Amino acid sequence: MKVKPLGDRVLIKHIQEDEQVRGGIYIPDSAKEKPQEAEVIALGTGSKDADGKPVPFNVKVGDKVLTSKYGGTEVKVDGETYLLVREDDILGIIEA
Amino acid sequence: MKVKPLGDRVLIKHIQEDEQVRGGIYIPDSAKEKPQEAEVIALGTGSKDADGKPVPFNVKVGDKVLTSKYGGTEVKVDGETYLLVREDDILGIIEA
Amino acid sequence: MKVKPLGDRVLIKHIQEDEQVRGGIYIPDSAKEKPQEAEVIALGTGSKDADGKPVPFNVKVGDKVLTSKYGGTEVKVDGETYLLVREDDILGIIEA
Amino acid sequence: MKVKPLGDRVLIKHIQEDEQVRGGIYIPDSAKEKPQEAEVIALGTGSKDADGKPVPFNVKVGDKVLTSKYGGTEVKVDGETYLLVREDDILGIIEA
Amino acid sequence: MKVKPLGDRVLIKHIQEDEQVRGGIYIPDSAKEKPQEAEVIALGTGSKDADGKPVPFNVKVGDKVLTSKYGGTEVKVDGETYLLVREDDILGIIEA
Amino acid sequence: MKVKPLGDRVLIKHIQEDEQVRGGIYIPDSAKEKPQEAEVIALGTGSKDADGKPVPFNVKVGDKVLTSKYGGTEVKVDGETYLLVREDDILGIIEA
Amino acid sequence: MKVKPLGDRVLIKHIQEDEQVRGGIYIPDSAKEKPQEAEVIALGTGSKDADGKPVPFNVKVGDKVLTSKYGGTEVKVDGETYLLVREDDILGIIEA
Numbered sequence: 151m152k153v154k155p156l157g158d159r160v161l162i163k164h165i166q167e168d169e170q171v172r173g174g175i176y177i178p179d180s181a182k183e184k185p186q187e188a189e190v191i192a193l194g195t196g197s198k199d200a201d202g203k204p205v206p207f208n209v210k211v212g213d214k215v216l217t218s219k220y221g222g223t224e225v226k227v228d229g230e231t232y233l234l235v236r237e238d239d240i241l242g243i244i245e246a
Numbered sequence: 247m248k249v250k251p252l253g254d255r256v257l258i259k260h261i262q263e264d265e266q267v268r269g270g271i272y273i274p275d276s277a278k279e280k281p282q283e284a285e286v287i288a289l290g291t292g293s294k295d296a297d298g299k300p301v302p303f304n305v306k307v308g309d310k311v312l313t314s315k316y317g318g319t320e321v322k323v324d325g326e327t328y329l330l331v332r333e334d335d336i337l338g339i340i341e342a
Numbered sequence: 343m344k345v346k347p348l349g350d351r352v353l354i355k356h357i358q359e360d361e362q363v364r365g366g367i368y369i370p371d372s373a374k375e376k377p378q379e380a381e382v383i384a385l386g387t388g389s390k391d392a393d394g395k396p397v398p399f400n401v402k403v404g405d406k407v408l409t410s411k412y413g414g415t416e417v418k419v420d421g422e423t424y425l426l427v428r429e430d431d432i433l434g435i436i437e438a
Numbered sequence: 439m440k441v442k443p444l445g446d447r448v449l450i451k452h453i454q455e456d457e458q459v460r461g462g463i464y465i466p467d468s469a470k471e472k473p474q475e476a477e478v479i480a481l482g483t484g485s486k487d488a489d490g491k492p493v494p495f496n497v498k499v500g501d502k503v504l505t506s507k508y509g510g511t512e513v514k515v516d517g518e519t520y521l522l523v524r525e526d527d528i529l530g531i532i533e534a
Numbered sequence: 535m536k537v538k539p540l541g542d543r544v545l546i547k548h549i550q551e552d553e554q555v556r557g558g559i560y561i562p563d564s565a566k567e568k569p570q571e572a573e574v575i576a577l578g579t580g581s582k583d584a585d586g587k588p589v590p591f592n593v594k595v596g597d598k599v600l601t602s603k604y605g606g607t608e609v610k611v612d613g614e615t616y617l618l619v620r621e622d623d624i625l626g627i628i629e630a
Numbered sequence: 631m632k633v634k635p636l637g638d639r640v641l642i643k644h645i646q647e648d649e650q651v652r653g654g655i656y657i658p659d660s661a662k663e664k665p666q667e668a669e670v671i672a673l674g675t676g677s678k679d680a681d682g683k684p685v686p687f688n689v690k691v692g693d694k695v696l697t698s699k700y701g702g703t704e705v706k707v708d709g710e711t712y713l714l715v716r717e718d719d720i721l722g723i724i725e726a
Numbered sequence: 727m728k729v730k731p732l733g734d735r736v737l738i739k740h741i742q743e744d745e746q747v748r749g750g751i752y753i754p755d756s757a758k759e760k761p762q763e764a765e766v767i768a769l770g771t772g773s774k775d776a777d778g779k780p781v782p783f784n785v786k787v788g789d790k791v792l793t794s795k796y797g798g799t800e801v802k803v804d805g806e807t808y809l810l811v812r813e814d815d816i817l818g819i820i821e822a
Contacts, residue, residue, distance in 0.1 A: 153339070153340055154341055155338040156311075156333075156334075156339065157334065159338065161338065185799050185800075194338075199774070199778060200296055200776055202295055202299065203778065208771045209732070216729065216799075216801060218799065225281055225312060225337075234338055240732050241732060241799055241801075241810045242732050242770075242801075243732065244728075244729055245729070245730055248436075249435070250436075251434040252400050252401070252429075252433060252435065253400065255433060255434065290434075291400045294391070294397075296392055298391055298393065319410065319433055321408060330434055345504065345531070345533070346533055347530040348497070348525075348526075348528050348531065349496065349526065351529060351530065353530065386530075390487070390493075392488055394489065394491065415504075417504060426530055440629040441600065441628055442626055442627040442629055443625065443626040444592050444593070444622075444625060444627065445592065445622065447625060447626065482626075483592045489585075490583060490585065511602065513600060513625075522569070522600070536724075536725040537722045537724055538723040538724075538725055539721065540688050540689070540717075540723065541718065543721060545722065579688045586681065586683065607698065607721055608665075609665050609721075609722075618721045618722055632820075635818040636785070636814075636818055636819065637814065639817060639818065674818075675784045678781075682775060703761050703792075703794065703817055704761075705792055705817075705818075714792070714817045714818055
């Protein structure tokens with residue numbers, strides 16, 4: 151069973167906090183909005199620009215990304231929790 | 247008796263909670279917005295892009311979809327309850 | 343005496359509640375926004391798209407439609423009460 | 439002394455309540471927004487569409503129209519009270 | 535010393551209340567927004583439309599205009615008080 | 631040390647209040663928003679219109695301008711206080 | 727380990743307050759919004775204009791910039807704290 155996101159949405163899976171520390175990215179404790187590490191699981195059906203040409207995604211399946219902690223919609227598929235977010239809510243790609 | 251949605255609207259029917267568990271999608275208990283499983287019953291009359299060309303729907307009749315729990319307008323037709331939502335409010339398609 | 347709606351507005355007449363039940367559409371009692379059945383009485387003067395071409399209406403005079411319960415402007419013409427709504431506020435067409 | 443409205447504005451004059459009843463349009467007593475009958479006195483200098491072509495007015499001087507009760511700017515010219523409204527605030531034209 | 539307004543702004547000078555009565559325009563006492571009479575003193579540097587063509591002003595220096603009582607920025611030049619307003623905030627031109 | 635403003639921003643320096651009186655512009659005491667005199671110190675890197683053509687600035691370095699009292703970001707460079715504002719927040723140019 | 731910002735975002739690193747004073751930029755104590763000095767560490771994947779052409783960044787890696795104190799998302803990479811901001815939130819470039 152899979153979920154195909156619609157439009158410019160992306161299905162991601164948050165990386166657990168302990169994995170997150172091992173990965174070298176640590177979210178500091180401050181009043182600032184804190185991003186979360188996640189992995190891209192599935193890309194959406196895509197959107198079109200003003201000329202009707204498809205807009206390519208800047209992320210690909212398997213990318214480790216930083217996303218806002220707030221936003222997106224949680225969904226559990228076969229016991230696993232995922233998040234549906236718009237690509238614009240992805241802040242950056244973590245490069246190894 | 248049928249309802250033909252106008253514009254980019256879609257008529258959907260929510261899948262009951264017990265069916266929803268059998269279907270393998272479980273909505274976790276958290277502060278996050280929770281989506282609901284639904285089936286697409288009818289597509290709208292469609293919308294046009296800036297060049298006046300029709301915008302195809304990304305969903306089709308019979309698709310199992312995830313939608314926001316909030317939003318849309320409930321309507322009962324021949325004793326059955328349906329929901330009229332804009333296609334952009336559909337988060338993703340559930341693939342078996 | 344008639345009213346010709348301006349732009350993308352449509353003049354509709356709500357169908358009485360008892361007729362509404364006979365017609366097979368029943369508005370369930372819930373916290374959701376409830377639509378109302380209405381009949382299209384007159385179309386507006388129409389709007390133009392970005393290229394200046396007229397945008398055709400998706401409804402026609404005589405259509406039975408579902409509209410939001412809130413919105414639009416009530417007007418009484420020759421003792422009958424009508425409602426002026428924008429076409430985008432019409433949710434769907436009821437097909438017999 | 440006259441007032442030439444700027445842009446898409448229209449100068450209108452509200453029809454008194456007693457005339458309004460004689461005219462056959464009666465504004466029902468409800469929680470809905472109530473329109474008012476008015477006569478178009480002067481059209482604005484007009485607006486342009488995206489291609490720079492003038493957008494024609496859908497109303498003409500002398501038209502009896504329905505407008506929202508709220509909105510527009512009152513102005514008294516030579517002792518008479520008029521209202522400056524945007525054409526989009528005119529709901530419909532009353533046809534005899 | 536002069537002020538050249540930037541963009542679609544216009545420099546206007548309000549006409550005193552007693553002059554205003556002599557001029558035949560009287561602002562009625564009601565809950566409606568009340569416009570004020572003013573004279574156009576200087577036009578702005580102008581704005582461009584989507585094609586980069588200059589948008590001509592609909593008012594000219596010397597025009598008597600009606601403006602909203604609220605809005606614009608007061609400025610005193612050589613002891614005289616003026617107002618900088620966007621042209622779209624001018625409601626109409628008073629024609630003698 | 632200099633600051634090059636980004637995009638449609640302009641670096642300005644407010645003229646002190648006593649200079650401001652000598653300059654002949656006096657900000658009247660009222661409930662209206664009060665502009666401030668300033669001198670343009672540096673223009674931004676500029677913005678593009680819809681066709682990708684650079685939009686020229688309407689002000690130039692050295693211009694005396696009127697700006698809103700509120701808005702912009704204060705910055706001190708080598709002990710002097712400047713303000714970074716968007717050009718659209720400049721109300722007018724003071725001509726001697 | 728690196729972070730590649732998505733779209734028009736830029737990865738910056740704030741310059742410590744003592745360095746900030748040595749650098750000659752001092753943020754005055756007032757009610758105005760106060761910018762912060764930062765260094766550009768990485769540019770985003772970029773955005774497209776209406777014609778689908780890439781929009782070049784106005785800043786480059788290594789630039790010293792002024793940014794709003796509020797806004798952006800903090801992220802710690804390998805023990806260092808960075809900020810992900812949209813390029814439009816960068817106010818200006820500090821030139822030596």
